Amino acid sequence: MSLTEAPGSLGCIGCVTAPAAQGAGAAAAENEIVLAVPGADCAACIPQLEEGLAGFPGVRDVRVNLSLRRLRVRHDGTLAPEDLIPEVAKLGYEALPLDLVALSGTENDRIGRELVMRLGVAFFAMMNVMLLSVAVWSGADDATRDMFHFISGAIAIPTVLFSGQPFFRSAWAGVRRGRLGMDFPISLALVLASSISIYESFNGGHHAYFDAAVMLTFFLLGGRYLDHMTRAAARSAAQELAALEVPRAIRLTADGPETVNVADLAVGDLISVRPGARVPADGVVTDGESEIDRSLLTGESLPARAAQGDAVSAGEVNLTGPLTVRVTAAGRDSSLARMAALVAVAEEARSRYTSLADRAARAYSPLVHTLSFSAFAWWMWKTGGDMRFAINISAATLIITCPCALGLAVPAVVTAASGKLFKKGLLIKSGTALERLAQVDTVVFDKTGTLTLGAPEPLELATHDACDLRVALALAQGSSHPLAQALAKGATALGVRPAHVTDIREVPGHGIEGIWQDTRVRLGRADWVGAQPGCVTATTLRIGGHDPVTFAFADSLRPGAEALVAALARQGMDLHLVSGDVAGAVEGLAQRLGIPSWTAGAKPEEKAAYVKALAAQGRRVLMVGDGLNDTAALAEALVSVSPASALDAARAASDIVLMGRDIAPVEDALRIARQSVRRIRENFWLSAGYNVVSVPIALIGLATPLLAALAMSISSVTVTLNALRLK
Numbered sequence: 001m002s003l004t005e006a007p008g009s010l011g012c013i014g015c016v017t018a019p020a021a022q023g024a025g026a027a028a029a030e031n032e033i034v035l036a037v038p039g040a041d042c043a044a045c046i047p048q049l050e051e052g053l054a055g056f057p058g059v060r061d062v063r064v065n066l067s068l069r070r071l072r073v074r075h076d077g078t079l080a081p082e083d084l085i086p087e088v089a090k091l092g093y094e095a096l097p098l099d100l101v102a103l104s105g106t107e108n109d110r111i112g113r114e115l116v117m118r119l120g121v122a123f124f125a126m127m128n129v130m131l132l133s134v135a136v137w138s139g140a141d142d143a144t145r146d147m148f149h150f151i152s153g154a155i156a157i158p159t160v161l162f163s164g165q166p167f168f169r170s171a172w173a174g175v176r177r178g179r180l181g182m183d184f185p186i187s188l189a190l191v192l193a194s195s196i197s198i199y200e201s202f203n204g205g206h207h208a209y210f211d212a213a214v215m216l217t218f219f220l221l222g223g224r225y226l227d228h229m230t231r232a233a234a235r236s237a238a239q240e241l242a243a244l245e246v247p248r249a250i251r252l253t254a255d256g257p258e259t260v261n262v263a264d265l266a267v268g269d270l271i272s273v274r275p276g277a278r279v280p281a282d283g284v285v286t287d288g289e290s291e292i293d294r295s296l297l298t299g300e301s302l303p304a305r306a307a308q309g310d311a312v313s314a315g316e317v318n319l320t321g322p323l324t325v326r327v328t329a330a331g332r333d334s335s336l337a338r339m340a341a342l343v344a345v346a347e348e349a350r351s352r353y354t355s356l357a358d359r360a361a362r363a364y365s366p367l368v369h370t371l372s373f374s375a376f377a378w379w380m381w382k383t384g385g386d387m388r389f390a391i392n393i394s395a396a397t398l399i400i401t402c403p404c405a406l407g408l409a410v411p412a413v414v415t416a417a418s419g420k421l422f423k424k425g426l427l428i429k430s431g432t433a434l435e436r437l438a439q440v441d442t443v444v445f446d447k448t449g450t451l452t453l454g455a456p457e458p459l460e461l462a463t464h465d466a467c468d469l470r471v472a473l474a475l476a477q478g479s480s481h482p483l484a485q486a487l488a489k490g491a492t493a494l495g496v497r498p499a500h501v502t503d504i505r506e507v508p509g510h511g512i513e514g515i516w517q518d519t520r521v522r523l524g525r526a527d528w529v530g531a532q533p534g535c536v537t538a539t540t541l542r543i544g545g546h547d548p549v550t551f552a553f554a555d556s557l558r559p560g561a562e563a564l565v566a567a568l569a570r571q572g573m574d575l576h577l578v579s580g581d582v583a584g585a586v587e588g589l590a591q592r593l594g595i596p597s598w599t600a601g602a603k604p605e606e607k608a609a610y611v612k613a614l615a616a617q618g619r620r621v622l623m624v625g626d627g628l629n630d631t632a633a634l635a636e637a638l639v640s641v642s643p644a645s646a647l648d649a650a651r652a653a654s655d656i657v658l659m660g661r662d663i664a665p666v667e668d669a670l671r672i673a674r675q676s677v678r679r680i681r682e683n684f685w686l687s688a689g690y691n692v693v694s695v696p697i698a699l700i701g702l703a704t705p706l707l708a709a710l711a712m713s714i715s716s717v718t719v720t721l722n723a724l725r726l727k
Helices: 045-054 081-090 106-137 142-163 165-176 183-202 210-232 237-242 335-350 356-382 387-400 404-423 433-437 447-451 466-476 482-493 561-570 583-593 604-616 628-636 648-653 665-699 705-724
Strands: 031-036 059-065 070-075 096-098 248-253 256-261 270-273 282-287 290-293 304-306 323-329 426-428 442-445 452-458 502-507 511-516 519-524 538-543 549-557 574-578 597-599 621-624 639-643 656-658
Touching (some): 031 081, 045 081, 106 142, 183 210, 404 426, 404 705, 426 665, 447 452, 452 482, 466 538, 549 583, 574 604, 628 648
Parallel strands (some): 442 574
Antiparallel strands (some): 282 323, 290 304, 426 656
């Protein structure tokens, strides 16, 4: 049924025609292999993998998604996962075959559980070793002191070996591929602190540093777990798009209908699409008349009429009548599959963003190693070969410069900011979202479902004749069309009681009719009931030979939309409205909100291209959208926001999810993001200032490994407290 004056429009009637049928000769997508690379954990891994595989025979393109630890290889059709896995292993990474459709969060869940388990063991051991250390600090001597050292070692050594595995594995993988990341000095500090402690215990030394080793392990695991939690929330939108694909279709043959896999459909096949079903492939309607909900793909706010000769696309929903469709593109050639490819490419490009912590670590790690080994060499020469003394100073230097504070600097701030934003109704999914959000100078909005609620509301119902309202209500209650439901809801709220209308029947693509007091009554498209179409979203009622009555509708604004746009304009943001809806509706909303730049009738790929073009001009774009047609643009933008009511794929592509109906908190996110980046930079300066003071003390031999560990802990606590200032 169609109660609208124009297919899928909230604006001027009759201004939009159906999209042209897609050509049957669309090029097939390139062959792709997707591998899981669990060891890819920092920005340096991206060029290591991409450049390492670029020259392999048959490889056309290589992209790394760091957030998901995925490696996507496009090739000429001659490669299999088994060919690439050994090559990836040569680069120092474990690679696992991955079925893109079967991707899930299982791996992330396993890693999270493992980190929590190791963190719990480290905490338990740290508390017990600290208790034993108190006895030594209190004056225990000789045999008693040695006994406490041995008991501490019996607890600490297995703990460091077990709980420190994430650092040891990462450090060893880095050494194998010629890269020294943050985990190398961490691992070296743990090994040296433990080794010195064992040596001192067996030689009756006054000090052992098992407590320092376990304390280091605990604090560093805490930072690693915080980082993991932010990564785990960033699920791929390409995975969610796969959920919209219809696995099977009803193909019409000379022997009758048969159910086949969509992958088996060929261009020219006839398929049947029943009411309520999702269209399985792109095609052209050859028989039947219905309405199509294409809001997910195009952003059109109301259902569009589909009749013979009209094009339909995979992923759209057939609402009212059965259709016969001739296939023009199916499987990987369909519009839905091409959109998934767009999203995957955009996600991979954005995953190349390097966080502040990664950039700092590149300069930090070589400096740490140089200082530690220089201290060892100097004191070996100065003391005439006293290795025990030189190693102690080298270990103290390494521990005191251990990048624990640096490792906590970003996760601590992100966690504090995420907690604050969650209270305001915003869920942060990406660990680098706040850093990117702080750079934004341009905001691109979708219309339907984002700035508006996508729910039509009848205008001035109370001004209509009571008899007209009663008849209209009776007809509207017989339909599930959005305008009919809105009309029925509005009339019922006014206390209107439906008239007694009989023989109600639906005419797909036109409207609904019945008999009232022996008179035919119709509610639906203006041309169907014999009225002149207008330029507003409306449905028309005609009772017998009486003049037609028009019920007009408007899309309601999302709460906070006006306040948000006004606040962003005051900040000097460049504002854009890009929608798949018709020009009249988009222009009207842009004028109402004061958005200077607007674009109507944009297809999904055009939205993504719009965002990409802004980025090419040097703009840093925040995209706010909710539909499947926004998914590629959301992934293409520097940072993105989606309402919780959005499609799963849109939420997955977004860095931030708006939990409530009010959109105004997006402005809070921008403000808190800028505060967060300031806190992160302050943490880096605190960490650097701490090292400027403490490193000379360690280098001249005034800090034991234990004092170094305590100083390191103080720096970590300072960084955390500074992050908590956000709250």
